[in-house]
Amino acid sequence: MGTGNEAAVRLKMLNKMILVRRFENQITELAAEQGRLPGMQILATGQEAAVGVVLALRTEDVIVTNHRSHAHLLAKGADPRALMAEIMGKETGVNHGKSGTLHLIVPEVNALMTSTVVGASPPLAAGAAFAQQYTGSDAITAVFFGDGAAAEGSVHEAMNLAGVWKLPLLFVCENNCWAGAQSFDVHCSTGNIASRAVSYGMPGELVNGNDTDEVYETASRLSARCREGGGPALMELATYRMRGHGEYDRQHYVDPAEIEEWAARDPILLYRERLIEAGVATAEQIDAMDEEAGRIVAEALRFAEDSPYPAPEAALDHVWAEAGAKIY
Ligand SMILES: Cc1ncc(C[n+]2csc(CCOP(=O)(O)OP(=O)(O)O)c2C)c(N)n1
Ligand SMILES: [Mg+2]
Numbered sequence: 001m002g003t004g005n006e007a008a009v010r011l012k013m014l015n016k017m018i019l020v021r022r023f024e025n026q027i028t029e030l031a032a033e034q035g036r037l038p039g040m041q042i043l044a045t046g047q048e049a050a051v052g053v054v055l056a057l058r059t060e061d062v063i064v065t066n067h068r069s070h071a072h073l074l075a076k077g078a079d080p081r082a083l084m085a086e087i088m089g090k091e092t093g094v095n096h097g098k099s100g101t102l103h104l105i106v107p108e109v110n111a112l113m114t115s116t117v118v119g120a121s122p123p124l125a126a127g128a129a130f131a132q133q134y135t136g137s138d139a140i141t142a143v144f145f146g147d148g149a150a151a152e153g154s155v156h157e158a159m160n161l162a163g164v165w166k167l168p169l170l171f172v173c174e175n176n177c178w179a180g181a182q183s184f185d186v187h188c189s190t191g192n193i194a195s196r197a198v199s200y201g202m203p204g205e206l207v208n209g210n211d212t213d214e215v216y217e218t219a220s221r222l223s224a225r226c227r228e229g230g231g232p233a234l235m236e237l238a239t240y241r242m243r244g245h246g247e248y249d250r251q252h253y254v255d256p257a258e259i260e261e262w263a264a265r266d267p268i269l270l271y272r273e274r275l276i277e278a279g280v281a282t283a284e285q286i287d288a289m290d291e292e293a294g295r296i297v298a299e300a301l302r303f304a305e306d307s308p309y310p311a312p313e314a315a316l317d318h319v320w321a322e323a324g325a326k327i328y
Contacts, residue, residue, distance in 0.1 A: 005213055007280045013055055013212050014275060015289055017048040017268050020071045022293040023080055026301060027070075027087065031247035038089050039101045044071040046176070046242030049267035051075035052215030053142060053172050053235075056223055060110065062132070062141040064125040067102055067116040068174070068241075072144055077109040084300040090307040096318060097310040112141075119152025121145050122171065126158045129167035129232075140168035140226045142219075148179025150193045159232070163200035166231035170223050171202075173234065174209065176241035181253045194236040202232045209237025210267040213274075240265070 024043045030036040044050070047068070054063065054075035065072045073083060078094065086093025087101045094106050102116040112128055115121045125143035132139050149155055150173055162169045173193045177184050190196065197204025203225070207218045215237060222233040240262035244251045251259070275281050281289075 005216060009055060009216070010213070010271075010275055010278075010280055013051055013216060014268070014271050014281070014286065015293070016051040016055070016075045017071075017212070017271065018286075018290050019080070019293040019296060020044065020048050020051065020074050021268055022290070022297045023074060023084070023300070024070055026084075026297050028243070028247060030301075037087065037101070041087075041101060041247040042067045042245070043243050043247065044068045046262065046266065047071060047174055047209065047237075047239045049210050049212040049215045049239065049271070050144065050172070050174060050237060052212045053144075053170075053219040053237075056216050056219035057142055058139065060137075060139040061223075062110045062112050062125075062128045062139065063144070064112050064121045064128060064141065065114045065144045066118070066121050066146060066149065067114070068146070069104055069114045069144075073104060073106055073109075073111050073114075076106070076111050078104075078106040078111060080296055080300040081303040082106075084297075085304040085307050088304045088307075089309060090304055091310040091314075092303070092307040096314065098318065110139075119145065119149040119154040121149070122155045122158035123161075125169055126161050126167060129162065129169035130165065132168055133165070138227060140170060140223055142170040142172055142223065144172045144174060146179060147173060147175040147177070147184050147193060148182065148187060149173075150175075150196075151179075151187050159196070159200040159202070159234070162232035163202055166229070168226040168229075169232040170219070170226050171232060171234040172219075173236045174239055175236050176209075176239050177258075178241050178245070178254075180245050181249075192236060192238075194234060197234040200232070200234075202234055204234040204236070206236045206238060209239030210265045210270065212267055212271045239267075242266075 027041050031041040048071050050071050082094045089097045089100050091097050104114045113124050121143050125141045129141040192206050194204035194206040207214050218235050
């Protein structure tokens, strides 16, 4: 897979994945220190190949995501400085410090909503896709949710509605083998999520979620179908949550051999090797890319740390939108 993808796109995907890993490693470090970050820190370490979905989209396309959102948002073009500031609850953050780490919204890049309510993102995304269909827009919506979320009634309702109304909506289930401390086989009777698509009259594809090219190619194909009026589609990324549910979680319930096995399938290492082998980049060029990502993250941290907290009197600003206001 993957040889058909253009070199520029492949380099961009690797670049984004490296930035996401650097960004989240920084959060891991801060989360281990007392009092540095407010709230629960939830990371997508090991799931970075999901950037392939976002890079298959267009700028005007909308994404709706969940609590494990950093890869999606950075890939869509969110500014790492404003994202880090928001995670720290600062005034210069993407939501002026009001959303904190779990409800990040970045309207400038059409990242409409991050919902930490498990299973809430797909119905919200159905609304966005309906708006796109209703206004005759060319844009589509992609929604990210977990394997655990797939068991929620709201997700089935959103899929059914999208199927009935043929909404331009790409459902992206990141099956990372765990939902909190519950393993996939405990909450899913069918062995995979993708096969449920047939119940809603849409295509469903199970892809290797650690293979960036495969993720990108499938997302490109399915999103084109959504855009051409073919209705919704579902893709399931078979991947792995390399860290605990949140940074507080020591994964005492996980067999260490399982983590080791998936570490050997690290999407960034695999993609790095593949691009070197294909002559798309040299090891030195990729190392330079990594160093640059380190600088971007260090600058984001400096910016966030130097920023003030919001003034108490600003607490009610930006809470309501005027009726009829365009919010994305
Ligand atoms: C409606 C609801 N129920 C429970 C929770 C608590 N909770 C937060 S994340 C999570 C697990 C979600 O698992 P999954 O959808 O697989 O996403 P992952 O964390 O693996 O990315 C749970 C149970 C919640 N936030 N919202
Ligand atoms: Mg999960």
